[in-house]
Structures are given as C-alpha cells and as structure tokens.
Amino acid sequence: MVKKVKERENLEHARALAMRQRFEERTKHFLNAKQRTIGINKEALDEQVNEKCRMQQAEKMQNEEEATELKALCDYLEKQGKKKEEDIMERQQDVNQTLAYQMTLPKNNALKKDGPLDLERCGPSSLQCFDGEDREHDERRKLQQQQLQIWCMQGIHESSSKQRQEEQKENEYATYVLEEDNVRCTVAKESELQKRQDKVDVMQENMLLAEERRIAKMNEDKLQKELERKETEFISSSSFYCEETESRKGRPDHFKGFSSDKLQSIIADNEQVALEKQLLKEDEKKLERDWASYGDDLVAQMDIAEIEKNKWRQKEKELLLQTLAQQREEQMQAKRMMEQERRELFSGETFFSKFGTSCR
Numbered sequence: 634m635v636k637k638v639k640e641r642e643n644l645e646h647a648r649a650l651a652m653r654q655r656f657e658e659r660t661k662h663f664l665n666a667k668q669r670t671i672g673i674n675k676e677a678l679d680e681q682v683n684e685k686c687r688m689q690q691a692e693k694m695q696n697e698e699e700a701t702e703l704k705a706l707c708d709y710l711e712k713q714g715k716k717k718e719e720d721i722m723e724r725q726q727d728v729n730q731t732l733a734y735q736m737t738l739p740k741n742n743a744l745k746k747d748g749p750l751d752l753e754r755c756g757p758s759s760l761q762c763f764d765g766e767d768r769e770h771d772e773r774r775k776l777q778q779q780q781l782q783i784w785c786m787q788g789i790h791e792s793s794s795k796q797r798q799e800e801q802k803e804n805e806y807a808t809y810v811l812e813e814d815n816v817r818c819t820v821a822k823e824s825e826l827q828k829r830q831d832k833v834d835v836m837q838e839n840m841l842l843a844e845e846r847r848i849a850k851m852n853e854d855k856l857q858k859e860l861e862r863k864e865t866e867f868i869s870s871s872s873f874y875c876e877e878t879e880s881r882k883g884r885p886d887h888f889k890g891f892s893s894d895k896l897q898s899i900i901a902d903n904e905q906v907a908l909e910k911q912l913l914k915e916d917e918k919k920l921e922r923d924w925a926s927y928g929d930d931l932v933a934q935m936d937i938a939e940i941e942k943n944k945w946r947q948k949e950k951e952l953l954l955q956t957l958a959q960q961r962e963e964q965m966q967a968k969r970m971m972e973q974e975r976r977e978l979f980s981g982e983t984f985f986s987k988f989g990t991s992c993r
Contacts, residue, residue, distance in 0.1 A: 792975060810957060832932060839928055
C-alpha cells in the first residue's frame with residue numbers, strides 16, 4: 634500500500650511538471666510575435682488532444698492494475714479462510730477419532746449397573762442381609778405410601794368440591810344481591826314516577842280549581858253588576874225617587890228630598906261600602922297569591938325531600954356495594970391463603986419425593 638501511494642504521488646508530480654512545461658511553452662509561443670499566427674493553432678490543439686488521450690489511457694491502465702491487485706487480494710483472503718476452515722475440520726475429526734478410540738478401550742466399558750440384588754446369594758460380607766431384618770419392609774412401606782397418596786388425592790378432591798360449592802354459593806348470593814338491587818331500582822323509579830304524576834295531578838287540580846274560582850268570581854261580578862244596573866234603572870224610572878210632583882199634588886206626605894247632611898252621610902256610606910269591597914277584593918287576591926306561593930313552596934320542598942331521599946338511597950346502595958366487595962375480597966383472600974397452605978402441605982417437593990423409595 635505504501636508503494637502504491639508513493640507511485641501515485643510520483644505520477645501526480647510528473648503530471649504537474651508536464652502541465653507546467655506545456656504552459657511555459659505555450660506562453661513562449663504566444664509571446665513570440667514571429668511564431669504567433671493569426672487564427673487557430675491546429676498543431677497545439679492536436680498536441681493537447683493527444684496528450685489528453687495519453688493521460689486517459691494511462692489512468693485507465695492504472696485503474697486496471699488496481700482492480701487486478703484488489704482481485705488478487707480477495708482471492709488470497711478467500712483461500713486463507715478456506716484453508717483455516719479445513720484445518721479446523723481436520724482437527725475436529727482427529728479429536729472425534731481419538732474419543733471414539735478411547736470409548737472402545739476396556740477400561741471405559743465397565744459394567745455400570747447390574748440386575749437386582751439376590752439376597753439369597755449374598756452373605757454377611759455383602760452387608761445386605763442381617764439377622765432379624767424385616768424383609769417385607771419395602772413392600773409394606775410402598776403400600777403405606779400408596780395409601781397415603783390415595784388419601785391425599787381424596788383430600789384434594791374433597792377440598793376442590795368444597796371450593797366449588799362455596800364458589801357456587803357466592804355466585805348465587807351475588808346474583809341475589811344484583812336482583813335485589815334491580816328490584817330496588819325499579820321500585821324507586823316507579824315511586825319517583827308516581828310522585829311526579831301525583832304532583833302533575835295536584836297541579837292540574839289546582840289549575841282547575843283556580844279556573845272554577847275565577848269563573849265563579851266573574852259570574853258573581855256579572856250578577857252584581859246586573860243587580861246594580863237593574864237597581865239604577867229602577868231608581869231612575871221610579872217617580873218616587875225622581876220626585877215627580879205632578880202625580881202627588883194632593884198628597885200631604887209629599888217627599889221633599891233629603892237634606893244636605895243626609896246626602897253627605899249617604900255618599901260617605903256608599904264610599905265606605907265601595908272601599909270595603911275593594912279591600913275585600915284585594916284580600917281575596919292576596920289570599921290567592923299566598924295560596925299559590927304556598928303550593929309552589931310545598932312542591933319545592935317535596936322535590937328537595939325527594940332529591941335528598943334519592944341521595945340517601947344512592948349512598949346506601951354504594952355502602953352496600955362496598956361492603957359486599959370488601960366481604961368478597963376478604964373471602965377470596967382467605968381462599969387464597971387456604972389454597973396456598975394446601976399446596977404447601979400436599980404439593981411440596983418433600984412430600985412426594987420419598988414415594989416408591991427405600992429407606993436404605
């Protein structure tokens with residue numbers, strides 16, 4: 634690589650020197666008035682074209698040389714990799730052959746395990762048979778272990794069935810609670826609808842009573858006006874009240890009219906009666922307004938009481954749901970603890986590890 638860099642530097646230096654020389658020759662040519670010609674200098678241009686072609690050819694040859702060297706380097710690296718892999722495979726084969734040979738040696742093919750012990754053939758030196766030994770101990774222990782395993786499985790089955798029954802009871806209780814909540818909600822909605830309907834009925838009844846009272850009042854006013862009109866007509870058409878003297882010329886008890894004091898007293902009495910009537914009407918209107926206000930206040934109080942009652946019911950329902958959730962969580966926690974204890978008792982590694990094994 635260092636050689637290539639040096640060659641490239643030398644080539645660049647030579648190229649720069651050649652360009653500098655050409656530039657100097659061209660400058661001399663242009664500065665010499667005798668040699669300079671008018672128009673295109675064809676020889677100089679041809680020389681430039683030829684030089685450019687030579688430079689391109691040299692660069693192409695250099696690129697081809699670099700490509701050849703790079704290809705040779707790649708081939709060399711590939712051969713080295715293949716050779717290294719072949720060496721590794723060869724060493725692996727040697728190791729495998731050595732291991733196979735070692736396995737065929739007698740010292741590596743000793744008897745690992747024989748059949749069961751024949752206690753009839755064993756003597757005292759084998760330390761397998763002793764006086765007073767219980768020969769049926771292993772079988773009896775195995776039977777006891779099998780029986781204990783059966784009991785454990787029965788206990789697990791009973792606990793599982795008991796757990797399923799408890800879960801079924803919990804589901805039934807949860808269903809009952811949900812149904813009870815639904816019934817309560819339905820009853821509350823029906824009660825609220827009934828109360829609203831009662832309020833509407835009371836309002837309509839009050840409106841009807843008010844309308845009837847207004848109509849009765851109008852009829853009474855009309856009747857009073859009609860009576861007053863008739864009285865006025867009677868008085869205006871009566872000869873007695875009009876003091877027509879022509880028809881009473883010969884009467885000694887001729888009415889000569891009221892005195893001024895009497896007239897003033899009558900006028901004052903009439904004004905007092907009119908004032909009393911007006912006050913009575915105002916009292917009646919005030920009574921109606923008070924009654925309407927009382928009805929509105931009563932309806933508002935009933936609405937407030939209904940809202941408070943609904944809030945209380947909602948709080949009671951939430952408290953009941955929280956209590957049920959807490960009880961359910963406590964029950965589930967107790968079940969998990971029981972299940973964990975049962976697993977630790979019956980499913981531990983130390984419990985079944987000695988099944989089917991001997992004490993020796």
